[in-house]
Amino acid sequence: MYALVFHGAGQRAWEQKPRPQIQDATDAVVRITTSTICGTDLHILKGDVPTVTDGRILGHEGVGVVEEAGAGVTGVRKGDKVLISCITSCGTCDFCKKGMYSHCRRGGWILGNTIDGTQAEYVRIPHADNSLYPLAADADEEAMVMLSDILPTGFECGVLNGQVKPGDTVAIVGAGPIGLAALLTAQFYAPAEIVMIDLDENRLRVARSLGGTQTVNSSDGQAVQKVMDLTAGAGVDVAIEAVGIPATFDICQAILAPGGRLANVGVHGKPVELHLERLWAHNVTLTTRLVDTVTTPMLLKLVRAGRLQPKALVTHRFALADVMKAYDTFGNAAKERALKVILQCT
Amino acid sequence: MYALVFHGAGQRAWEQKPRPQIQDATDAVVRITTSTICGTDLHILKGDVPTVTDGRILGHEGVGVVEEAGAGVTGVRKGDKVLISCITSCGTCDFCKKGMYSHCRRGGWILGNTIDGTQAEYVRIPHADNSLYPLAADADEEAMVMLSDILPTGFECGVLNGQVKPGDTVAIVGAGPIGLAALLTAQFYAPAEIVMIDLDENRLRVARSLGGTQTVNSSDGQAVQKVMDLTAGAGVDVAIEAVGIPATFDICQAILAPGGRLANVGVHGKPVELHLERLWAHNVTLTTRLVDTVTTPMLLKLVRAGRLQPKALVTHRFALADVMKAYDTFGNAAKERALKVILQCT
């Protein structure tokens, strides 16, 4: 089969690889029909993720059809259309029992990281019963593939950890795919205001169309002041950090009202300075989280009920065989006005 | 009357001041019978708290007898023995309605800060209905005065914010009065282990006698390694920071298990470095809080039921008129083996 293979920092290739086989009784092999590219894949390509080694097939998002299921798999069978979770969960270890699948002792984020991933014609999924979700045969694959990673990430790490409540004022720093996923799912809780903050006017425009009630262009360095003005000096109840650099974290900590929650979603490469000399008496809560995908069943219900439309995040489509071009587009997101790019393999 | 008066950094005096009077209908004037000194009072004396100005009577803890109550006060009357909360609450503003009395728009921590305090023969208490708690005439005042500040602080900022649960492994960094208050109240939730960390062997000895199951002397700089060894490499579920400096905060962030909670109680004078490059995927929660004293009624119930014995924290007793000496003792806590020093005024 063909797959997108990592060969060290800056090196990727669309090349032939052996088709994956069942290794353990709890494995399934899935034929990929729809995949996509994540910002994390770009980080890997820069060489920032040392657990990913030469020869690894990338990708941790996908929808496909079960080609083969191990003897111990009971929830899906050959021919089923399935959603692949970016997080592999054994369902049995202490972390899985607590709903922290991200730290599963036999799984976690391993797809396209420590085992081969989904930007390929086939992928092996360990612990299939707890890592795949059956879909209807006629499910909209482009909508569903948004539930592999991006929607649960925005929702769990941003909205749930930020404890968004009816009437809240929420700020989301970063209007890329993850920030927009937080925007879509924050609306499950009827906040009064959602302020979207980004450097890119196009993304802010998209944010308004998806439910942002206010937008702040932070390119002039005045984001904090603008948010304080918008909130009559009160600050926000929830600040969601969806970028992953000190500057955006700083905006978040500066705009929090007393009692506010700062939910970090971004992947950070260096420490930040936390202003405890001011915040110690401010009654704030700060959270971090690698997505657990525990909310995937609920998100599936809302998509089926028509109350969540994640397809709005799709801007480009490529055949899987053109994945090299798809990376070029996704890698120039601002110029290409790209959010999520779909990889189709039919 | 006489009172302990602040006269700028390093300057304090026991001197005559006018007796306080009712100013608003919701005020009460209380004759102090028992007071005590807080670590914050030492910070003020160092000149670290700019809101405290020359001439201010210090102290925000106390038990006394109502001398006079304003026309709008309905919950207490002349002659009632009362506990004074360190936090003044109007009971009506948006923050009070949410239980965040610490940020009350007409109160908060004002006693011995922006209005005259409790290290005096009499004190005026604004919003008396929501800031005083009636006590039985024969209540043990030394036990009760621990509920003005230190017990709710350890409990709310440390134990509640840390979400201590049955079976948890808890670490408390700092075994001074606040850390020990957290130790006493953490036991309300049946943690499996409570590891106490301090530089002072005497305080660690006290900690063991009050329920600490393990102690770690951090003077060799190896606290993190020792805690990881004690937990078989797992780290702790809850780390309570009860000191207020970067070094102790760093211990806390280094020993957290995935899913752990870091509850900051300490008063910090400078920023800390938060290791988001490691913690972003660690599913942790970090909280800060100025005590709200919302749990005072519950703590009173447990003292009355004999299930909480805060008097264990009292090491020294002075007449209020000897408050200058009491400060000397409390200011040399390690040498004097001092925890809480009682000021008696009968």
Add this chain to the structure above:
Amino acid sequence: MYALVFHGAGQRAWEQKPRPQIQDATDAVVRITTSTICGTDLHILKGDVPTVTDGRILGHEGVGVVEEAGAGVTGVRKGDKVLISCITSCGTCDFCKKGMYSHCRRGGWILGNTIDGTQAEYVRIPHADNSLYPLAADADEEAMVMLSDILPTGFECGVLNGQVKPGDTVAIVGAGPIGLAALLTAQFYAPAEIVMIDLDENRLRVARSLGGTQTVNSSDGQAVQKVMDLTAGAGVDVAIEAVGIPATFDICQAILAPGGRLANVGVHGKPVELHLERLWAHNVTLTTRLVDTVTTPMLLKLVRAGRLQPKALVTHRFALADVMKAYDTFGNAAKERALKVILQCT
């Protein structure tokens, strides 16, 4: 002034009464500009509420203008437009401190019950600081008066107690004003389905227009079977009882899925049979609640933000002086297609 006065079962009159005066320092007198009639007022008129005695002015909902405020009132002043809460709260007693204003030791539901109410030109409001909410001078009074009782009741007793969550299947039994208030506010939490159940086709039609996704006419006695069919035999996550008779309670207990929540909102006049022989192992939660109106500030925010439009519940309008006719209309709700009738006094 004129007021609607109760004179024993079946007896009401629009007659002259003395204008109310400030009695305690914490009172305010409000000139009513908009009021409305509640289902509870009809119960009173039937003689079902023994605490209401001859001569009582009815009504516990209203918007008005402060005419006079006692010396101890700090939050509102003469001339302010205010929302009157149906629940009077002292803000100081143990129940108020826990957010259970409904059981306030000095208040609770007293307006139009044990003290004179709001279907009058003027009303005295005790504990004004905690029982009135300031409104903008140009606030839409018809929308706001829905927040005196009906919206917080549907939300607190139905939606919050039912723990409605994103993706849930919710059933609401009763599509009168309270059931519709629950319907409007259940949507704050993005349930996947909201099934409305009633005997009246007109009310079901309104329910569909306000966000109900399914409707069940229960007049054929087959409501349980219909709901089980709609949910493929699974039952519902949340059943909200908004009528107050054994038959509707029985529907609720029969349609609950394992793990489900039954939130009772209805005012019951007799016991119900609870099928513990089946439910003991069903992991269900059943709640009751007299509204506390703790969520009124949040509801006000959402109305101001345009995310909640309670005016949709208004079907008829009368001058306050025509309140006798308004009662006739409201008392024949099905025939008149009446939901909330507005009483205007300008």
Add this chain to the structure above:
Amino acid sequence: MYALVFHGAGQRAWEQKPRPQIQDATDAVVRITTSTICGTDLHILKGDVPTVTDGRILGHEGVGVVEEAGAGVTGVRKGDKVLISCITSCGTCDFCKKGMYSHCRRGGWILGNTIDGTQAEYVRIPHADNSLYPLAADADEEAMVMLSDILPTGFECGVLNGQVKPGDTVAIVGAGPIGLAALLTAQFYAPAEIVMIDLDENRLRVARSLGGTQTVNSSDGQAVQKVMDLTAGAGVDVAIEAVGIPATFDICQAILAPGGRLANVGVHGKPVELHLERLWAHNVTLTTRLVDTVTTPMLLKLVRAGRLQPKALVTHRFALADVMKAYDTFGNAAKERALKVILQCT
């Protein structure tokens, strides 16, 4: 092998049965070393549980040693000492994912019910990875076997569902093994008072020795009045029903304070009358639950840490071969002063 076999109402025998074998890859076969008898076993013998049919081996509690593990079992292996949970959980279905193992679509309470149980020399355990808990080789089996059912039942259905909090007043109706398990575990949350209610003076004496602060003998029909007197008319915050008949349920609903929680643990055979005509405005919560055993890992931690001593509930010991006599003793619990009877098989 030998086993205790049910042969219809009133009929039981200690007889030879074939040794169980692995049937599915996720099964394990366990050699029983310690078992015990549950009140539910007595219900079965009375013929009250129609799912239990002639020929069934009874028993759903046990500690043993893994004799054989299927190919798909990863968490335990031959020779491991294990605790058997009374609830079988597949770990994968929607209910298991929500922590409702009691309603597992492939398990739940099946041991000694719809499949053969643990009062035998060997037992087959389906879904072994999620239904067995590894123990240390030297674990105290008598203490541990209390964690198969009785401790998680008292804790989850009584204490957790009752939301016991520090300072609460708790009443537990029924001081048999389950009520005492609730008593032991209620103390994890530092309630101010625990009132134990029973007909049997011996059980009340035991209750006092295990932490009950007050006892009420209900044999005179005055339990409600006595509890109201003990609480100065306030009622209790939490009432735990641990018997399963209308009379004890009635005590619980009569003694609840406004805002109180009624946690039903008892197995009921008929409906109860719920006094909604009084409780609709009382802001109460009523819960039911078949134990999920989700808290077993936490309870194991507390037993290991020495903070929970469930062995206190053991009153009698028999060899497994004497199980017929053990049933006689347990069936005359009051006369024999029996709580839990241990069955040993070494």
